[in-house]
Amino acid sequence: MNKHAPRIKTGLDTLGDNLPGCLKGRRLGLLANPASITSQFEHAKNVISQHFPGQICALFSPQHGFFAEKQDNMIESGHFRDPDLNIPVFSLYSETRIPTADMFARIDTLLIDIQDVGTRVYTFIYTISYCLEMAANLGKSVVILDRPNPIGGLQVEGNILEEDYSSFVGRYPIPMRHGMTIGEIAAYINTTQKINCDLTVIPMQGWKRDMYWQDTGLFWIPPSPNLPTPLSAMVYPGQVIFEGTNLSEGRGTALPFEQFGAPYVDSHTLKQRVQGRLEGIVLRPVCFQPTSGKWQNQTCQGVHIHVTDRRKYKPYLYSLILLQEIMKAHSNGFQFKAPPYEYEFERLPMDLILGSRKLRENLEEMHDPLELEKAWQAPLQQFRQESQVFYLYGV
Secondary structure, three states, X not given: OOOOOOOXXXXXXXXXXXXXXXXXXXXXXXXXXXXXXXXXXXXXXXXXXXXXXXXXXXXXXXXXXXXXXXXXXXXXXXXXXXXOOOEEEEEOOOOOOOOOHHHHXXXXXXXXXXXXXXXXXXXXXXXXXXXXXXXXXXXXXXXXXXXXXXXXXXXXXXXXXXXXXXXXXXXXXXXXXXOOOHHHHHHHHHHHOOOOOEEEEEOOEOXXXXXXXXXXXXXXXXXXXXOOOHHHHHHHHHHHHHHHEOOEOXXXXXXXXXXXXXXXXXXXXXXXXXXXXXXOEEEXXXXXXXXXXXXXXXXXXXXXXXXXXXXXXXXXXXXXXXXXXXXXXXXXXXXXXXOOEOOEOOOOHHHHHHOOHHHHHHXXXXXXXXXXXXXOHHHHHHHHHXXXXXXXXXX
């Protein structure tokens, strides 16, 4: 047996310490993917079936599939039958992103063990929100096995999503970087959106809000194919905005989100234009050829982001600054991506990602991102105060 002893215990790791009475005799479902493991690499479906023999009746998977095998957005995964437990696996990123009453008819309680990445546009929290809604409608209960926010629980960053730009990459008025664990934000959504599901969170042991993934002692299992490392998760709250442009966000390379660029980018000029403005990171000019996605098999010039001080690094603000500098320097090459994006066929993908058309227009009109950041501080502070009510962990 692996004797590795992490500094924290996830909700799944703590499950066996004190089996919840609310699961006794219940027909159980489990929403999970490959990152749903214990510190000893045991998958949640096996752990739960050992603790509650014969009670798991259905499995559910989020975007990218139960095995996290699907690479890109709007690439659906199918339903199938789990060969080990001989039960159905329902994909919640298929012909439907909302669980159906028929799927939930098999279960009394849905267990959720999903690794989130602390970013508004990451779709797992919206899959959970749809599960909370369906469970509430049908009188079912939900139990979340909590996991760390890999980019910490102290830094909260970005503008609050505007209601008109609600989508599957942002259903609710939260900032780009929300600073909550999966259990905390699920409880926040359940209450503030008046879903009122019967929700229980099994907390972690030992996690502190100032911890990044590297501080937990846990091994990183990619929750989706293009977040292969804790560093890719750290840059993601900013670098994800490039999905709304014709710049490659690094998909189809070994460094998704850590590097970005396009054939038309002058990476050395870009670095010079932001010199001294971006604290806590170093931009290293690179060339790369994506093997898939935007600019497939074409040489892109860009930069690789190296985080040198995570306390000073502001991923969202810095990526907005980089975006605006590219728009200035390469007005003939740069374009915003046209729809569709995450099943939205009319609204501009960038507006959905930013959660605001006005913010995108302000960037186009060359308003200083530092001034834009000041404008979203008051709503951001209000979110902080409202969300802290749901914090399960201290510093």
